[in-house]
Amino acid sequence: MSFPQNFLWGASTAAHQIEGNNTNSDWWAREHGHLPGARPVDQPSGDAADSYHRYRNDMRLLKEAGLDTYRFSIEWARIEPEQGFISLAMLDFYKRMVDTARDLELTPMVTLHHFTNPAWFARDTGWGDPRAVDLFARFVQHALPVIRDVDLVCTINEPNMLATIMAPANDDWSGIGVPPGDGVITEHLISAHQLAGAIVRGEGKQAGWSVATQAFIPEPGFEEAADDWSRSREDVFLDAASGDDWVGIQAYTRTRIGSTGALEAPEGSERTLTGWEYYPDALEYGIRRSWARNQAPIYVTENGIATQDDARRIDYTASALEGVSRAIDDGIDVRGYLHWSLLDNYEWGSFEPTFGLIGWDPVTFERTPKPSLAWLGEVAQRNAL
Ligand code: BGC
Numbered sequence: 001m002s003f004p005q006n007f008l009w010g011a012s013t014a015a016h017q018i019e020g021n022n023t024n025s026d027w028w029a030r031e032h033g034h035l036p037g038a039r040p041v042d043q044p045s046g047d048a049a050d051s052y053h054r055y056r057n058d059m060r061l062l063k064e065a066g067l068d069t070y071r072f073s074i075e076w077a078r079i080e081p082e083q084g085f086i087s088l089a090m091l092d093f094y095k096r097m098v099d100t101a102r103d104l105e106l107t108p109m110v111t112l113h114h115f116t117n118p119a120w121f122a123r124d125t126g127w128g129d130p131r132a133v134d135l136f137a138r139f140v141q142h143a144l145p146v147i148r149d150v151d152l153v154c155t156i157n158e159p160n161m162l163a164t165i166m167a168p169a170n171d172d173w174s175g176i177g178v179p180p181g182d183g184v185i186t187e188h189l190i191s192a193h194q195l196a197g198a199i200v201r202g203e204g205k206q207a208g209w210s211v212a213t214q215a216f217i218p219e220p221g222f223e224e225a226a227d228d229w230s231r232s233r234e235d236v237f238l239d240a241a242s243g244d245d246w247v248g249i250q251a252y253t254r255t256r257i258g259s260t261g262a263l264e265a266p267e268g269s270e271r272t273l274t275g276w277e278y279y280p281d282a283l284e285y286g287i288r289r290s291w292a293r294n295q296a297p298i299y300v301t302e303n304g305i306a307t308q309d310d311a312r313r314i315d316y317t318a319s320a321l322e323g324v325s326r327a328i329d330d331g332i333d334v335r336g337y338l339h340w341s342l343l344d345n346y347e348w349g350s351f352e353p354t355f356g357l358i359g360w361d362p363v364t365f366e367r368t369p370k371p372s373l374a375w376l377g378e379v380a381q382r383n384a385l
Pocket of ligand 1: 014017157158161212250302340346347355
């Protein structure tokens with residue numbers, strides 16, 4: 001199975017999950033109990049993988065394995081730690097990351113917002129407030145020097161998780177799967193995406209956002225119920241990508257929809273360290289659903305598995321890539337595959353679910369590439385499975 005010419009191969013990360021000490025962010029505040037009402041977490045992010053200091057080495061490992069693209073996010077809370085105060089040094093820092101990627105002949109894909117907000121934004125505004133749209137757009141304006149040498153810009157990562165599982169109003173959701181999307185937050189995120197997209201497109205960049213596709217697969221007879229379920233949790237965000245330069249598809253597992261809504265994973269099914277069903281076909285499902293709704297060119301911006309068994313990571317990824325290849329054979333415009341994640345990382349409350357192609361020592365931060373990194377690098381070099 002070979003992939004199209006110029007297909008991008010790489011891995012993704014997000015600032016808060018690997019950099020460490022993101023102390024001005026709302027997640028840091030939450031981790032230390034300073035965000036009133038927010039769900040408590042098991043572990044704080046602390047130093048995370050200290051990629052803040054080690055990013056060059058991390059990118060070098062990716063490059064040396066044979067991959068060519070690195071998706072990472074810039075941190076609003078570092079660039080604008082207080083409202084209206086822009087840190088020129090932090091803009092420089094992220095510019096150096098882009099320069100480093102370019103030095104290593106990696107294609108950088110930069111995410112402008114990956115789940116975390118500045119603490120002041122969460123405290124005073126939040127995505128439920130209409131002022132959020134302009135505040136984010138202003139940040140994007142300030143961040144333009146960082147992305148001067150970047151072509152692929154992801155405005156907002158998984159807006160559907162921000163509007164569902166991370167919406168303050170859904171904090172006490174105890175149902176299966178993710179709660180329904182908050183309509184007001186959804187509206188603001190779509191406006192913010194459109195505004196940010198217009199700003200970066202004005203600089204000649206290709207803009208898109210990355211959507212969590214959740215493979216809401218209907219049990220026989222529940223097709224309509226699955227569509228209803230999907231609407232506020234996924235479809236509205238895929239639809240908003242129509243006309244974009246590209247859309248990012250992120251897939252991990254499926255959720256079956258039946259008489260009671262979302263169903264538990266089937267009895268006896270293999271579960272990963274996040275508790276999710278092992279279901280690599282979720283990626284093909286997400287790609288096809290997106291293409292049917294918006295026809296936007298696709299980058300797989302995240303796909304992976306939390307496991308200690310690296311051989312299983314390879315199995316999962318190979319199966320997911322077979323699905324990508326089938327979709328391409330059917331004429332769907334898929335332009336790249338970026339694995340989640342380059343490094344084991346802070347999984348929003350815990351370090352236990354390990355998604356990385358590279359592990360690291362929690363005391364010395366020394367990196368240990370896993371066999372899956374070399375395997376994916378070889379696939380990339382052959383441009384074929
Ligand atoms: C997010 C990542 C996260 C991954 C695995 C996606 O929801 O974009 O931040 O680590 O899935 O849970």
